[in-house]
Amino acid sequence: MKMWMRLLAVLFAAATIAAACGSDDGDGDTETGTEESGSDASETDADDSATDEDADDEAMEEDADDEAMEEDEGGDEAAAGGFVPGSPECVAPADAGGGWDFTCRSIGQLFEDLGLTSNVVVTNQPGGGGGVAFADVAGNRDDNSDLVIAASPATAIRFAQNQYTGLEADQFRWIGAIGADFGVVAVPADSEFETFEQLIEAVQADPTSVVFGGGSPVGGQDHFKVLLLSQELGLDPAAIPWVAYDGGGEAQSALIGGEIAVATLDVSETIGNEDLRILTVMAEDRVPGMDDVPTTVELGYETIFPIWRGLLAPGGMSDEAYDFWVDALGQVEASPEWEAAREENGLSPLRLLGDDFQGFALDAVGDFRTLSEPFGLVAE
Numbered sequence: 001m002k003m004w005m006r007l008l009a010v011l012f013a014a015a016t017i018a019a020a021c022g023s024d025d026g027d028g029d030t031e032t033g034t035e036e037s038g039s040d041a042s043e044t045d046a047d048d049s050a051t052d053e054d055a056d057d058e059a060m061e062e063d064a065d066d067e068a069m070e071e072d073e074g075g076d077e078a079a080a081g082g083f084v085p086g087s088p089e090c091v092a093p094a095d096a097g098g099g100w101d102f103t104c105r106s107i108g109q110l111f112e113d114l115g116l117t118s119n120v121v122v123t124n125q126p127g128g129g130g131g132v133a134f135a136d137v138a139g140n141r142d143d144n145s146d147l148v149i150a151a152s153p154a155t156a157i158r159f160a161q162n163q164y165t166g167l168e169a170d171q172f173r174w175i176g177a178i179g180a181d182f183g184v185v186a187v188p189a190d191s192e193f194e195t196f197e198q199l200i201e202a203v204q205a206d207p208t209s210v211v212f213g214g215g216s217p218v219g220g221q222d223h224f225k226v227l228l229l230s231q232e233l234g235l236d237p238a239a240i241p242w243v244a245y246d247g248g249g250e251a252q253s254a255l256i257g258g259e260i261a262v263a264t265l266d267v268s269e270t271i272g273n274e275d276l277r278i279l280t281v282m283a284e285d286r287v288p289g290m291d292d293v294p295t296t297v298e299l300g301y302e303t304i305f306p307i308w309r310g311l312l313a314p315g316g317m318s319d320e321a322y323d324f325w326v327d328a329l330g331q332v333e334a335s336p337e338w339e340a341a342r343e344e345n346g347l348s349p350l351r352l353l354g355d356d357f358q359g360f361a362l363d364a365v366g367d368f369r370t371l372s373e374p375f376g377l378v379a380e
Contacts, residue, residue, distance in 0.1 A: 083145065085146040088108075089146055090148050090149070091147065091149045092150045097249015098251075101247065101249065102268050102345065103311070106341050107329070110332045129217040134167055145321030147313065150310075151310050152181075152307055153221055153368070154216055161377045161379060173358070175326055175353070176333075177352045178329060178350060181346070182267050182306055183265070185279045186264075186276045186279065187261065193262070196294070200233070207235050207240045208239055211261050212242050212243070212264065213242065213262070213263050214242075214264045215247040217244045220244070222264045232301060232303050248265050249269070251263050252270065255276070268309070271289045271345055280294055281296070284304060288343050308352070309347065
């Protein structure tokens with residue numbers, strides 16, 4: 001297996017292993033203990049039932065007063081203690097309709113529905129493959145604890161290639177990833193290409209004859225899919241025309257409008273779009289919602305492209321706020337509402353949170369730098 005294939009496999013295997021190793025919150029033990037204590041208390045109350053009625057009334061009044069005092073004290077502690085975002089915002093570093101936008105809107109909605117935050121404002125901030133948004137956050141909102149940013153391998157790739165000028169991946173705090181997406185190769189529904197094999201034959205016959213595009217700059221996540229496929233086919237990737245758009249939504253509009261012939265996008269961006277024909281999913285196994293679409297591995301190719309969906313935060317976010325967002329994202333991942341949303345959008349299970357995700361993401365940056373160097377994509 002080629003080096004780049006091994007690296008992608010390692011990236012996804014690490015994420016899958018982490019997903020399978022979710023921590024037990026211990027609620028079972030706690031509930032059992034509570035029930036046993038409640039049973040003991042009931043027996044004690046029964047034994048004391050012969051106590052004078054007036055004394056019982058006085059004890060009940062004292063208990064009520066104590067409970068009221070405890071509730072007041074608990075409320076004061078909550079107000080003074082745990083972080084709660086006042087004006088939560090999720091930045092999608094691209095136009096509406098793409099993967100980053102999907103992350104902010106779907107997860108942000110569940111933050112609200114599960115009662116974890118108040119209304120989450122989604123801000124689309126396109127430009128520079130995410131560079132505009134990251135520069136703004138790092139330069140102007142680095143200590144904003146109410147702010148989270150959508151992240152994916154596209155983020156790691158741009159950091160790996162030094163494309164976010166003056167910024168490094170470890171300047172941000174990586175919160176977590178809770179879904180695994182996959183790349184797709186898409187054409188308009190009325191395209192001359194009815195199968196992936198037909199497309200490959202045309203590209204092999206004349207690489208310049210088919211114009212590709214996607215929601216990333218040259219060397220970005222969507223273009224990387226073309227680079228890896230061209231490498232496997234033994235073609236010069238520079239010979240394949242590439243048109244960059246600001247996000248998957250814009251790329252789909254261009255594809256349907258005839259500006260490009262083929263787009264490399266993601267399952268979550270394209271699922272259910274009847275204006276598109278998905279020729280292949282860049283995965284080993286078929287994904288929910290695209291059960292009738294063959295995978296690249298099924299068709300005899302090695303190239304796959306797994307994509308994690310997650311959030312990161314400004315580097316100056318407080319530990320208390322970071323812990324809140326990690327916990328909140330974990331609650332979303334564990335909810336039946338997210339399971340339904342994940343399946344509806346063709347995502348596979350994934351759970352990487354807090355320090356585990358921070359280490360995983362920074363390792364991914366290093367791996368993508370290794371992948372990018374042979375293509376001359378790492379800026380000095």
